[in-house]
Amino acid sequence: MDGQTPAGSFSLGTMFRPGLPDPAPRFAGLPKYNFVYGHNDPDQVPAEALAESAARVLSQNGHLLGMYNLGQAPLGHDRLRAFVARKLAQRSGIACTVDDVLITSGSLQAMDLVNNLFVAPGDTVIVEAFTYGGAITKLQKLGARIVPAPLDAGGLDMEALAAILGRLKAEGVTPKFIYTIPTVQNPTGSVLSLERRHRLIALSRDHGVPIFEDECYADLVWSGERPPALYALAPDRVIHIGSFSKSLAPALRLGYIVAAWDVLGRILATKSDAGSSALAQMVVADYVETRFDDHVEDLRAGLHAKLDVLIEALGEEFGTSAELSVPEGGIFLWLKLPDHVDVRTFAKAALDQGLAFNPGPEWACDPESARSHMRLCFALPSPQHIREGIAELARICFEHTGVPERGANRSRV
Known part of the structure; x- marks a missing residue:
């Protein structure tokens, strides 16, 4: 055979559903x-230190891999969620408990879970004019109406955002959320000032629009200091996601969502993967508890x-x-x-x-x-x-x- 499909033979490709993207290249x-x-x-x-952590957790608790979620809460490994809560309290001003943290398979899964909770075809979302390409693509696939909000050297332009919210209100439209990367914005690298953060929260309250905060790069601010997270300023109207991809290793595929239980409970009900990698969670938890800083x-x-x-x-x-x-x-x-x-x-x-x-x-x-x-x-x-x-x-x-x-x-x- 020369690798060609004989005339008249069956092809699986004829059964693919419509609307798929072009095939990925090899x-x-x-x-x-x-x-x-x-x-x-x-x-x-830190490959050697991660190897030490892997040997330690497998020796001490490897038997727990015989149970989904290590026999713990479906939110994720207890030690890793406890570390995330401590880290966010120390670095981002977020006051949350382990029960406010859901471990995900990277921030991409976190983004999917939040989007699927809020966005139906035709819904309006506000997104920074320049932003993470994956966020744009995911919203487009959901059939969302994306409204770009201008940026300047300091990040999201609050006067422009206020005008956009006013215009949408006059149209009778309430956006499902404002998606923002306030700390080390992707791609511009800016950090939103505390003054602008308070202004953003005020606009959110005035117009009844939640905020979806993506903080995947926050640990990598050159100075080591950053303003409080938006979630820290208004936990009642912000959903916060973060990741270990940029601060530790992207291939580990570990991220997290922080939200109140009325949100996390609904998100958890749609997380149908039977839990993110338990071994990766165990290894990372052991490593970050003493060596992360x-x-x-x-x-x-x-x-x-x-x-x-x-x-x-x-x-x-x-x-x-x-x-x-x-x-x-x-x-x-x-x-x-x-x-x-x-x-x-x-x-x-x-x-x-x-x-x-x-x-x-x-x-x-x-x-x-x-x-x-x-x-x-x-x-x-x-x-x-x-x-x-x-x-x-x-x-x-x-x-x-x-x-x-x-x-x-x-x-x-």
């Missing part, structure tokens, strides 16, 4: 210069050093052609090229040549508004690969757009 390995996704620095994953401090320092390399490389290769939104933490840098540049025109050519970046339109409610933007993840590549990769990016960009005309003190014209 995995061909990571590109040499990889600035996409939310990878972290493999050299900063030191690990995060080291991780922030390493990531900040890589950001410095990235900014220097962009300055050398792009000069004033690139406007940088320097982040206050996290793993991404958001940049803008001149208005006439559409980064989509060379994204595939770059990938074909071993360089991957996230085109701005993938992170915008209105894709055309971000046609000249791109998001670069600086956590995964080494400093050398950052420098080499940015030189390649500038070369490819110039070949397709004529920008940047100068780089590394030389003319490309």
